[in-house]
Amino acid sequence: MKLSRRALWVAGGLVAGLVAGASFLAFAQRGPGWGRALRAEEGLTPAQVTQIVSEFLAGSGLEAPDEPKLIVDHVMNFETGYYVALTEKDTGRGAMELIVDPYSGLIRPEPGPNMMWNERYSPMGGWASWRAGRRSSRSSWPGGPWGGGCHGPGVPGGYWPSSDSAVTRLTEAEAAARAQRFLDAEFPGTKVAEPIHFYGYYTFDIVKDGQVQAMLSVHDLSGEVWYHAWHGRSLGEDSLQDKPV
Numbered sequence: 001m002k003l004s005r006r007a008l009w010v011a012g013g014l015v016a017g018l019v020a021g022a023s024f025l026a027f028a029q030r031g032p033g034w035g036r037a038l039r040a041e042e043g044l045t046p047a048q049v050t051q052i053v054s055e056f057l058a059g060s061g062l063e064a065p066d067e068p069k070l071i072v073d074h075v076m077n078f079e080t081g082y083y084v085a086l087t088e089k090d091t092g093r094g095a096m097e098l099i100v101d102p103y104s105g106l107i108r109p110e111p112g113p114n115m116m117w118n119e120r121y122s123p124m125g126g127w128a129s130w131r132a133g134r135r136s137s138r139s140s141w142p143g144g145p146w147g148g149g150c151h152g153p154g155v156p157g158g159y160w161p162s163s164d165s166a167v168t169r170l171t172e173a174e175a176a177a178r179a180q181r182f183l184d185a186e187f188p189g190t191k192v193a194e195p196i197h198f199y200g201y202y203t204f205d206i207v208k209d210g211q212v213q214a215m216l217s218v219h220d221l222s223g224e225v226w227y228h229a230w231h232g233r234s235l236g237e238d239s240l241q242d243k244p245v
Contacts (some may be wrong), residue, residue: 043102044076046236049082052105053098057086070095074196076205076212077102079232080118083110083215085196085203096121111225113201113217120199137239147183175202175218182225192216201226 042050050072057070073094082100087093096118107117115122118213161175170178170194179192183206190213193204197220206214214230 029086044082044100044105046077046082049075049084049100049105053100053107054098055082055105065120068095076215078237080230083231087196093204094196096198097203111230112228113198113203113219117201117217117219117226118199169220170202170218170223171177172197172202175220175223177206179204179216179218179225182227186227187213 053072068085069089071089072084073087076083082096082104084100086095086098088095097114099108099110125204175195176192183190183192187206190206190208192204193207195204201217201219203215203217206216212234214231214234218224
């Protein structure tokens, strides 16, 4: 998908916002337990990616009795790697988003909202402790709701309310409407599909002519839209989502 000059400016701002997570990503690429020592010359299939992520979850400490059971819900193949969404089996709530190398099977956390907006499973707060089989129940990252309007990253600040705080969050329909306004302005002819509601935000697939083109997220407090500019072109998917809303 080609971005307008305005959207390209926004994407540039998002790159700057991801610098805070760069050191963690470097750790994730080196750390044990984040993938296999394999090389699939033809590239991994969605089924193989699902198996690799499931094996990672089984050995990560997230299978403890006091932790929600996480399952692979959504797998999509992009030019830069596989996108994988995990959900809580019992609640159906989105847990976290991952990127899997299509050849080595290396697992990394998805950048963007998954790192900056996820109130329960943010890599900025809890992921590093997974090497030792532990995870904090809330992110300790000091950022909070982002300003800057519907299209830009704004400036982090304030606080992250816990998920059970008495705050008014956007409904799925309200978030979809905000996402669609962004698409109408930047990518005419595209539509949002049914989202996954993570802790703090919704993630939508962007669909055109029945095919997934890209992804975006909407913060469920501020309503800010974050386009996933890092994925590249969509190469296909294996998903129960993507029903138009």
